[in-house]
Amino acid sequence: MSAAPAASHPAPATARPAPGAPGIGDAYFPHLGNGGFDVRHYDLDVRYAPDTGRLDGRATLTARATGSLSVFDLDLQQLNVTSVEVNGLPASFTRDGGELRIHPALSLPKGRTFTTTVVYGGIPQPLSGPIVFGSQYGWMKTADGVFVACQPNGASTWFPASDHPADKATFDVRIRAPKGLTAISNGRLLATHERGRTTVTHWRESKPMAPYLATATIGKFDVKRGTTPGGIPVYVATDPALTTGGLDFYGITTEATDHWSRVFGPYPFEETGAIIDDVPQAGFSLETQTKPVYSAVRDESTVVHELAHQWFGNSVSVRRWKDIWLNEGFATYAEWLWDEHKGRRSTHQSFLRAYNEHKPDDPFWKIDIADPQRDTMLSRAVYFRGAMTLQMLRERIGDRAFFRLLPLWTKLHRNGNVRTAQFIGLAEAVSHRDLGDLFGTWLSSRGQPRLP
Structure with a gap:
């Protein structure tokens, strides 16, 4: 029998360049983050004048295209853009609210690493609203400088970003501030030098960081x-x-x-x-x-x-804001662990205090903290019901499994992003138990759960 002739296969077609999405796909913040690329590094050079409140910046982002891009977005609120370059070539751009839409001179093939440099400036304004306890947040002018605290969507008030925790990157931040003030950012201080009346500080965060966790606080x-x-x-x-x-x-x-x-x-x-x-x-x-x-x-x-x-x-970050209890519930439970460590009260006693503080008909018990909704994502229930869930988990699976679970969780997802289902899956794998009822009750039930 003779061999059949080899079939000929046409070369795969190259994907046609298309615009990247203006958001990363988070229902709470549909226009935060951006589709079509993954930011790997931010190089920020900012000058701040406390007397006028003016910020001037130059941001260079290194990113990798996850699709073939003809156009892409960055998040930037309020500030004016002077120029944009992509891979060293001038790029045209338009503005639409908090979106900076960039049209590179040449399309960006999928898998290509590229740089984008944005020169911008203006007077940043803080954000406000019900999300962050009714407080101002973001870039906040102080008597002697500025206080920068950006959760959840304030990073883009002071630099162009893919402003969502699912797009983490490393950072270099150079801050130019009047001599006599101290400028502080994330990571390690690499250098400080003076140029006339200005002090330049260079900070580097070498581990991936969500943009909202970046700071450039200046003052005495x-x-x-x-x-x-x-x-x-x-x-x-x-x-x-x-x-x-x-x-x-x-x-x-x-x-x-x-x-x-x-x-x-x-x-x-x-x-x-x-x-x-x-x-x-x-x-x-x-x-x-x-x-x-x-x-x-x-x-x-x-x-x-x-x-x-x-x-x-920070190290283990949420993939979508709906899972914020994985941040706040764990940090609140850490307060209870600290009190236990110091011999003040057990975590069970802290649990009972929180449980009894809220009557069965309290709105506290009506929030599904596995999906608390945007305006209540930082509500007290997210913090304390999250901590209660962890205490009930500890009591169900025992200390040995529980204190194996926590460091294993941080090890497996170090520098990454997670969802609630992943934590439940790991807890079940470590404990060899079905825990769906426990998490369903303490995260999502509407009404005060009965104590076991």
Whole structure:
């Protein structure tokens, strides 16, 4: 029998370039993030004038095309764009609300790494609304500089971004501020030098970071540096106008960082720390990566909460905002673990306090914290029902499995993004139990669950 002739196959057609989507696909924020590419690195160079409030910036983004692109978007609110280049060639652009739509001179093939440079400026304005406790957030002018805390959608008020936690990237941030002020960003301080009346600081965050966790806080600060007993570098900056009331931010930060490293797994970043500023218009603190920001002198529980976020929220980030309990429930449970560690009360006692504080008909029990909706995604229920869920999980599967689960979760998803279903699946795999009823009851039931 003779062999059949080989069939001829036409070469695969190259995909026709198409516009990238203006959003990443998050129902809570349909226009945040962008489709068609994955940002790998931000190189930001910003100049800020506190007397006028003006910011001038040059941002270079390195990204990889995930589709063949004819046009793509970046998120940028309020500020004016002077010029855009893609791979060194001038690109045309248009604006539509918070979208910067870029038309590169040459289309970008799928898989190609490309750079985009945006020159921009203006006077950034803070955002406000019901999401963040009714407080201002984002870029907030202070008496001596600026306080930058951007959850959930404020990063694009000060630099062009794919402003969603599902698109994490590394960062270099150069801040040019008047001499005599301290400028602080994420990661490690690489260099500081003076040019006339301006001080330039260069910070580098070498681990992937969600844009909302980036900061460029500027002001007068007393800085204390050192290392934790476990060897992790520490950088704590405190506004000298504040009275700390005896709260030792540096001491708590070093102790809690090392303790969580034992409970949650190795510290995921190169430096730990804190920025404590005097910002009355901001009624919150935020887990900005490597250096949580505090808008006033808070308490020990707040410090340990924000540091726990370095694992839960920062290193392991949500893929969609609906899963925010994986950040806030875990950090709230860390407060209970800290009290247990200090011998004040057990996590079960903390659970009962929270459980009994809310009567059966309280609206607290009417929020499905596995999908809490945009305007209530940072509600008290997300924090405390999330922590209750973890306590019920611990009591169901036992301490041995529970304290295997937490560091395994942070190890498997280090520098990544997650959904609730993945945590449930891992909890079931570790414990060898079906846990669907437990998570359904404590995350999503409408009404106060009965205690087991």
